[in-house]
């Protein structure tokens with residue numbers, strides 16, 4: 001058993017996807033490359049300006065809170081958090097202190113662990129500092145200053161790096177499903193900080209907490225937690241004390257490093273934002289109604305996981321690819337509905353269930369491996385995909401009924417991707433079809449038998465293995481188009497009779 005048990009809590013910031021900023025009409029456009037264009041006197045903190053809360057941002061954070069099983073405050077307010085930083089033009093950040101919009105929720109990770117969420121509040125983002133190389137100054141871009149930002153804090157109750165990573169991954173999915181945030185970590189739209197303390201195994205008291213910032217991938221969240229567990233264990237083993245501090249992640253050195261001693265809440269002199277009245281929710285005058293917002297929550301990742309496994313009968317790994325890639329999942333569902341609508345027309349009534357299962361699994365496999373591979377190779381977004389769901393369904397059906405071999409399918413798919421053409425027609429044009437028709441194969445078999453009398457004699461005298469050689473000759477004769485099972489059967493019949 002481990003000597004020390006780590007206890008991990010997370011603090012996660014995510015930029016909300018809104019048209020405008022949190023307190024002003026400046027655009028919230030994360031794709032804007034030109035610095036300092038989406039700015040106005042309000043987000044620049046000019047004297048005499050007044051902030052007006054963005055109701056879309058408030059609705060979005062409440063939806064996030066509902067999806068994460070939080071209690072929604074009927075009365076909420078904004079507060080000022082005072083500190084100086086060059087990317088913070090006002091000298092304070094409008095945030096929430098004692099009355100956040102959402103409290104006491106939980107998230108269930110993919111592995112089924114329930115992690116409690118302490119609170120989710122709404123605040124504004126700061127600008128971005130840019131440090132050009134080989135010069136003695138820094139630049140500042142205020143496009144991001146004032147962008148709506150949600151901050152989520154968990155209870156410190158995760159005990160492994162994997163749990164922390166899994167929480168962050170599931171949260172990202174939920175935010176994306178809700179359309180609340182794009183939550184791309186590499187673009188800084190979702191930023192994870194962790195706090196971690198170590199206590200001797202069996203002890204009820206938590207150890208001294210260290211925070212680690214700037215973790216910009218899930219993998220780094222895991223690595224930073226693992227590194228801190230090791231570092232703090234070694235300190236404790238040597239009889240040294242863990243210092244309460246904020247540390248950063250050094251990707252080159254694969255380690256954390258001390259940034260500053262931890263500040264306390266009172267250092268920020270929080271006080272109620274005097275320019276924004278408190279927000280009241282759910283009363284007659286309020287523009288915000290939680291039940292209405294709840295009714296707009298779409299299917300969430302956990303529900304989709306269950307549905308894809310139950311409805312389409314695919315395994316958990318395949319389902320997870322669809323859960324993580326919403327575009328491919330939507331496409332799959334269109335292909336499925338095509339396949340199911342043909343089922344009746346083709347009169348597969350008896351073995352319906354079995355065939356249905358085979359088709360859906362086949363479609364899922366070709367989509368998630370072959371098609372997805374080709375598309376990512378070309379960096380092609382789904383919006384540019386020329387293959388209609390109907391054509392993809394037909395492609396799957398051709399494989400299923402044996403007209404197209406897996407080899408032929410591999411050659412046909414890139415053609416479909418390029419031209420968007422009809423799979424059956426393309427298969428015929430390019431000669432990729434598999435020949436199962438007896439007539440054509442019998443002609444080829446006669447030729448192979450005539451050309452290989454020795455092999456035929458050997459087979460007649462009991463050498464079963466030689467049949468494989470003859471099948472190989474059939475493949476050559478038909479330029480690879482023969483269905484090997486059918487070819488073997490025809491050869492056997494002809495030689496024996």
Ligand code: MN
Pocket residue numbers: 013123151
């Ligand atoms: Mn914050």
